[in-house]
Amino acid sequence: MVKAKSAYSTPGKQGKFDTHIIVVWVDNETGVLARVVGLFSSRGYSIESLAVAEIDPKLNISRITIVTTGTPQVIEQIKLQLKKLVPVHKVADFKREDKNVIFKEMALLKVVGNNSKRKKAIKACKKYNVVILDKTNKSVVIQITALRREIDKVTKNLKPLGLVSTSRTGAVAMTRGAKVFK
Amino acid sequence: MGKLYSGAEIVFKCLEDQKVEYIFGYPGGAVLPIYDELKNHSSIKHILVRHEQGAGHAAEGYARSSCKPGVVLVTSGPGVTNVVTALTDAYMDSVPLVCISGQVPTHLIGTDAFQECDTTGITRPCTKHNWLVKDPKDLSKIIHEAFKVATTGRPGPVLVDIPKDIQFAKAKYFPPKKEKKLNGKLLTKFSQKDIDQLIDLMSKAKKPVFYTGGGVINSGPKASQLLRQLVNLTGFPITSTLQGLGAFPGDDNQFIGMLGMHGTYEANNAMHDCDLLINIGARFDDRITGKIDEFSPRSKKVHIDIDPSSINKIIKVDLSIVGDVAEVISSTIKSLKKKNLNLEKSNKQKISKWWEQIQKWRTKKSLDFINSDKLIKPQHAVQRLYELTKNKDTYITTEVGQHQMWAAQHYKFDKPNRWMTSGGLGTMGYGLPAAVGVQVAHPNKLVVDIAGEASVLMTMQEMSTAVQYSLPIKIFILNNEYMGMVRQWQELLHEKNYSESYTAALPDFVKLAEAYGCVGIRAKTPDELDDKIIEMINTDRPVIFDCMVDKEENCFPMIPSGKPHNQMLLGPKDQKENKITGKGKTLV
Numbered sequence: 001m002v003k004a005k006s007a008y009s010t011p012g013k014q015g016k017f018d019t020h021i022i023v024v025w026v027d028n029e030t031g032v033l034a035r036v037v038g039l040f041s042s043r044g045y046s047i048e049s050l051a052v053a054e055i056d057p058k059l060n061i062s063r064i065t066i067v068t069t070g071t072p073q074v075i076e077q078i079k080l081q082l083k084k085l086v087p088v089h090k091v092a093d094f095k096r097e098d099k100n101v102i103f104k105e106m107a108l109l110k111v112v113g114n115n116s117k118r119k120k121a122i123k124a125c126k127k128y129n130v131v132i133l134d135k136t137n138k139s140v141v142i143q144i145t146a147l148r149r150e151i152d153k154v155t156k157n158l159k160p161l162g163l164v165s166t167s168r169t170g171a172v173a174m175t176r177g178a179k180v181f182k
Numbered sequence: 183m184g185k186l187y188s189g190a191e192i193v194f195k196c197l198e199d200q201k202v203e204y205i206f207g208y209p210g211g212a213v214l215p216i217y218d219e220l221k222n223h224s225s226i227k228h229i230l231v232r233h234e235q236g237a238g239h240a241a242e243g244y245a246r247s248s249c250k251p252g253v254v255l256v257t258s259g260p261g262v263t264n265v266v267t268a269l270t271d272a273y274m275d276s277v278p279l280v281c282i283s284g285q286v287p288t289h290l291i292g293t294d295a296f297q298e299c300d301t302t303g304i305t306r307p308c309t310k311h312n313w314l315v316k317d318p319k320d321l322s323k324i325i326h327e328a329f330k331v332a333t334t335g336r337p338g339p340v341l342v343d344i345p346k347d348i349q350f351a352k353a354k355y356f357p358p359k360k361e362k363k364l365n366g367k368l369l370t371k372f373s374q375k376d377i378d379q380l381i382d383l384m385s386k387a388k389k390p391v392f393y394t395g396g397g398v399i400n401s402g403p404k405a406s407q408l409l410r411q412l413v414n415l416t417g418f419p420i421t422s423t424l425q426g427l428g429a430f431p432g433d434d435n436q437f438i439g440m441l442g443m444h445g446t447y448e449a450n451n452a453m454h455d456c457d458l459l460i461n462i463g464a465r466f467d468d469r470i471t472g473k474i475d476e477f478s479p480r481s482k483k484v485h486i487d488i489d490p491s492s493i494n495k496i497i498k499v500d501l502s503i504v505g506d507v508a509e510v511i512s513s514t515i516k517s518l519k520k521k522n523l524n525l526e527k528s529n530k531q532k533i534s535k536w537w538e539q540i541q542k543w544r545t546k547k548s549l550d551f552i553n554s555d556k557l558i559k560p561q562h563a564v565q566r567l568y569e570l571t572k573n574k575d576t577y578i579t580t581e582v583g584q585h586q587m588w589a590a591q592h593y594k595f596d597k598p599n600r601w602m603t604s605g606g607l608g609t610m611g612y613g614l615p616a617a618v619g620v621q622v623a624h625p626n627k628l629v630v631d632i633a634g635e636a637s638v639l640m641t642m643q644e645m646s647t648a649v650q651y652s653l654p655i656k657i658f659i660l661n662n663e664y665m666g667m668v669r670q671w672q673e674l675l676h677e678k679n680y681s682e683s684y685t686a687a688l689p690d691f692v693k694l695a696e697a698y699g700c701v702g703i704r705a706k707t708p709d710e711l712d713d714k715i716i717e718m719i720n721t722d723r724p725v726i727f728d729c730m731v732d733k734e735e736n737c738f739p740m741i742p743s744g745k746p747h748n749q750m751l752l753g754p755k756d757q758k759e760n761k762i763t764g765k766g767k768t769l770v
Contacts, residue, residue: 080491086311
């Protein structure tokens with residue numbers, strides 16, 4: 001069998017993969033999200049989750065929060081490439097383990113089943129700021145706010161308890177204290 | 183109430199305020215209002231091409247030979263998709279280009295209208311930035327912003343998409359904001375500490391080498407002058423990438439030749455064995471580095487670049503200096519003079535041993551070839567062309583392939599902005615329209631496109647443009663009836679399986695030239711070569727020169743895929759010892 005004949009270069013040693021949360025402040029202009037996401041896809045960087053919304057209607061600034069994994073070299077390239085884009089104002093990079101940053105994600109969980117199953121489901125999410133948004137005699141819609149990994153665990157545990165539908169926002173981040181990222 | 187202008191008028195007012203003299207374009211339904219306005223602005227001349235890709239490449243040739251942004255005007259739909267190749271080429275080689283495209287009226291966008299396409303979507307990855315104008319009030323601001331983005335920092339292509347109704351709609355005109363005379367350069371980001379570190383490394387080095395690239399050319403002619411001063415001050419050897427040729431005189435003794443996949447033996451060995459590598463305006467492209475983990479293994483590396491994302495992208499460096507090349511070199515020269523470090527004298531001892539080694543490598547004469555008196559060898563043809571044109575301040579463009587490498591190896595440049603070639607994207611068909619653009623920028627100079635017969639057929643239609651505007655470009659075709667570079671790789675890697683690399687059904691280039699209204703000249707033997715070249719130079723009309731060369735000649739030296747710099751193939755005799763195996767085959 002002939003070996004594959006076209007790659008660009010033999011890859012060097014791979015570094016360790018880290019999870020980073022990249023926050024980008026952009027002008028809220030047409031196509032800016034396509035531009036940022038296109039950068040990730042065209043250079044082969046991963047997007048594990050994405051959260052975006054306008055945060056300053058007067059200045060038309062949106063804040064995009066992307067969770068990505070990569071070696072330190074790749075993460076550095078992502079940041080530099082993002083900074084090159086014309087509508088980008090600033091780029092922040094937080095590691096998942098950073099204690100000075102708050103990370104949160106919200107999820108809506110729909111659980112269908114009998115009373116006891118639903119009660120068990122709500123109990124399983126007790127630690128995570130449970131809010132019951134909807135209740136019928138067959139179903140319940142639960143809102144929880146937690147870290148990404150915790151929501152991963154909850155959805156896994158709720159599957160046997162009647163979880164039929166999950167809607168997640170993706171992680172958002174905010175630094176602790178009074179300082180604002182420049 | 184300020185005076186109101188139509189969108190089309192605003193476009194021209196912007197171009198006039200940006201001091202644009204030439205637009206390269208092709209009309210169409212979606213840009214009719216702009217073409218209608220053209221007659222009212224005699225300071226801007228329109229060059230009608232025959233294919234929008236030709237417009238893009240012509241604008242590139244214009245931009246690279248004149249240091250001004252090239253302007254392209256195309257219509258919607260197929261007009262835009264035809265120019266995408268040229269935009270991607272400009273993006274890869276950092277050429278400042280402003281492309282204005284028409285678009286269907288705003289109320290028809292998204293309805294699959296006639297000649298509609300998602301212009302901003304398609305050109306998003308291949309431009310520095312692009313805009314879709316939705317409000318005529320924003321038009322002048324956007325066009326001025328487009329010029330600024332295209333020419334500041336690392337130059338690149340931009341696109342402004344203007345729907346047809348916006349071209350008719352009336353709005354006020356806003357002239358460009360008067361910025362401080364930055365000349366398109368970024369505010370300096372580097373510090374004196376960086377310069378001091380660089381000088382410290384230079385004073386300790388025993389085997390230093392300068393590795394320069396397109397960044398020096400992009401920075402302007404001043405950067406090349408400063409580079410020469412620095413090289414003379416330090417006495418270090420200097421090598422250049424394909425795009426950097428001309429920044430330093432090619433026939434100077436301190437220039438050790440182009441480096442990379444088809445670079446000289448001495449340049450590649452110097453890169454491999456050096457202990458200090460100073461990268462000025464180059465990007466460690468894979469054609470240069472070869473096998474990455476064996477690239478220049480024992481050297482300290484310095485990277486001077488205007489684009490921070492280029493630094494540490496592929497090769498990790500020890501000292502990075504972000505800034506415009508001219509400013510960094512100027513700071514370095516000032517600091518060197520202040521410290522009174524006459525490196526050339528103090529380092530002479532250490533460096534003279536290094537120069538001895540380089541001289542030894544030079545004796546290999548890696549660019550030599552077996553000449554013939556029966557067949558024209560392509561390297562010989564380029565050498566003769568060089569000898570007969572070197573005193574005329576000639577501008578050279580090329581297509582892509584073996585002839586491009588031979589042109590880079592055997593034609594020596596001593597000034598910047600004289601060498602236009604598609605490096606990053608490697609677009610066949612670049613040279614002919616680029617020559618048109620160069621001739622438009624320099625009407626009284628000799629412009630030669632060194633071409634291969636396969637490449638030149640891709641954009642041959644632009645000969646009509648040359649004839650229409652009396653642009654006496656010379657298309658010097660090294661005709662070997664093969665796609666030379668592809669055939670060479672097939673010979674070396676794929677056991678001579680010459681699959682689809684033979685250009686069959688070639689036209690008779692002399693008859694083709696006459697059909698277009700130009701002059702056709704053919705050279706078949708080495709004896710008639712010089713006379714025919716002189717005839718070509720003295721013809722004041724566009725010329726297609728069919729130079730029939732040896733069909734089986736290969737381009738050496740060559741760093742075969744998967745090998746590091748110090749294991750090059752030097753010629754047919756070397757091949758038997760250096761077979762390419764396994765992993766090496768997967769590299770392009």
